[in-house]
Amino acid sequence: MTEIFKGMKPSRRAFLRGAAAGAGALAVGGAAKAQGAPDPAITELQPWMQGLGAGVDAAPYGTPSPYEAHVVRRNVEWLTADTVSSVNFTPLHELDGILTPNGLCFERHHAGVAEVDPAKHRIMINGLVDTPLVFTMADLMRFPRENHVYFLECAANSGMEWAGAQLNGCQFTHGMIHNVMYTGVPLRLLLEEAGVKTNGKWVMPEGADAAAMTRSIPIEKAMDDCLVAFKMNGEMLRPEQGYPVRLVVPGWEGNMWVKWLRRIEVGDEPWHHREETSKYTDLFENGKARRFTWEMDAKSVITSPSPQAPILHGRGHTVVTGVAWSGRGTIPRVDVTIDGGKTWHQARMSGPSLEKSMHRFYYEFDWDGSPLLLQSRAHDSTGYVQPTKNELRAIRGENSIYHNNGIQTWYVNERGEAENVEIS
């Protein structure tokens, strides 16, 4: 086996010369050609090849490699003033594909993580129903279940960016989103079991945390695609995601997906609770606020390169990747620009295209080492196109916190370092 190593030099320099020689675009990635001295990392036996590794007893429930210890949810100390820190962010720049692993799904709490004993948890349906009902978890699991992959995005995702480029990393600008497969019972089936009275037009889910989180949801949505979910990505919900049961409100803002769900009241009008009046409403320039802006519009962001994921390999073949989603359907198309919007390129999508689920896009190009202005622009299945931040500001002003789905710009310098910027 030694013979083939003659003249093999797996250095970046060698590859870049090869790549610069310019074979077909998609077929050529970053391989080191067989030139120069052999690389001891491949010619010599590594420590892990020289003896038995750990057995299966080591981790009945597995964890990531110690080399991935930096891949974690992170908070921003100054962002919330609660007694306990109440928001962290999904490390989007470290992820690929369309799914978020459960351990990395961002959290947003209004009273911390309720630690609920599932045996003592109940779900009540009351209000304008023929028969008020109380379910145990075991009761719930006797109803027919469905499985769907949906994104959950906080209405405040990218909220700091209304005031201009603020947070230097897609984890912080766009990381209040996750995308998992939920298993749950259609809320419709539970409401039908209770029997909604003819004047029942709204439902109010209530959480079993100390905040008793509540929101008003029109009965049409409740009877359409909402799920009373108990599993995510196959296993039971994580505590910070509402264990043992949460509401899933596909395509709508995250705070409505009430966690630790304990009650669903049916009423004839909305309740105008705190989280739909003083919070989670969109304040305009004239001081008026728009309420009940539930749906999350089409949005996208380039996750790599990005401030936390610089280009480390120098010039040559470079993979640009990111995610896109829409609360109104699928994402048939994403455009990418590397010159701040002078020219746009249709990105390649890869992975299942599912309703109200995250989509993954890629754009591969040969970087010449000059500075870049990277942007992505999502098109959703209704024909809607993601706007610029300035287009949003022209209509909504700068008082908003919520529903910023504007195009994100990353400036990449000659060294491959990326920065959050805006271009006018």
Next chain:
Amino acid sequence: MTEIFKGMKPSRRAFLRGAAAGAGALAVGGAAKAQGAPDPAITELQPWMQGLGAGVDAAPYGTPSPYEAHVVRRNVEWLTADTVSSVNFTPLHELDGILTPNGLCFERHHAGVAEVDPAKHRIMINGLVDTPLVFTMADLMRFPRENHVYFLECAANSGMEWAGAQLNGCQFTHGMIHNVMYTGVPLRLLLEEAGVKTNGKWVMPEGADAAAMTRSIPIEKAMDDCLVAFKMNGEMLRPEQGYPVRLVVPGWEGNMWVKWLRRIEVGDEPWHHREETSKYTDLFENGKARRFTWEMDAKSVITSPSPQAPILHGRGHTVVTGVAWSGRGTIPRVDVTIDGGKTWHQARMSGPSLEKSMHRFYYEFDWDGSPLLLQSRAHDSTGYVQPTKNELRAIRGENSIYHNNGIQTWYVNERGEAENVEIS
């Protein structure tokens, strides 16, 4: 709010009377009707509603609820005689939907878990190629990536069952399978980069563990849908799944999905290594063995009820659920029987139907409390129908360990307890 609790009794008994009264099948699950005394679990404030829970700093990488501590991979002490325990099983009976969380994906090692430093890891392509190549992980990530959900099943899954019903739980009879989304580079692109010579007809992936796991794969499969994958369910591969890089061989037996992938040799014929001669071949009655039985045929199993997941709720509406998969395509249909095959019912499928991926099925029925003989039978997109174990034995004898895709039977007694049985 107290008024609605008057006369509310959320007991199992009350619900069962309600269910027995017999409303429409699918719409009715297991709700407790409003009768009798109120349930303090819903009328009284629970401890978790009375104060702040943990903040987001508690778990930068999250873990399951302590109440789910029993949901783990398990081994069977006597099953392998290795120095370190070398196989454990996915707790299928605790999962739902189609995805396996990374921490619960079964493991099978031939020399334990290699602990690879990704900075020192290399992937070589050599043999019958124009240009031998060595890639770093950074090099690999400059190639175009794809995302696909695929099942990985060990050829020996259900292997003990050739000798009759042996292991009492679907975790042990069928738990050498997992189903995740992989992100990786098509192997075809790497082979094209190296340039396969015209006499290059086979490839041999080699692992960087001490077993240096190797298998022969025909070039047609290598150029078709194989991936050199580095992510699973969004994040980097877990150590026990080949961190930082493994081969993905969709639909084919798990041992070919070489972990800790360090080398791919191109040759003009298969290598006939240990793991494709003395192991992973199918020994017939006449003493001859069939080699290169790569594809995993259509298979299914009911995951609940099952020996580890008995029916605890007594008579009435009962959810039967399970998983089905085929290495040859999708699963358009699964049949379920509760009477040992006298009558079959077409199950309801829920979740994305993807090529060479796990599918989830449900069958809901009103249990009268009499003993059950539960079976499921998968149909795949080629028209193939999952056989009985006796049909398999008639052709293959009982010397086999591998490729047992026969129909599984669970006997459920009057108390809802389930047992692994066979019916002739």
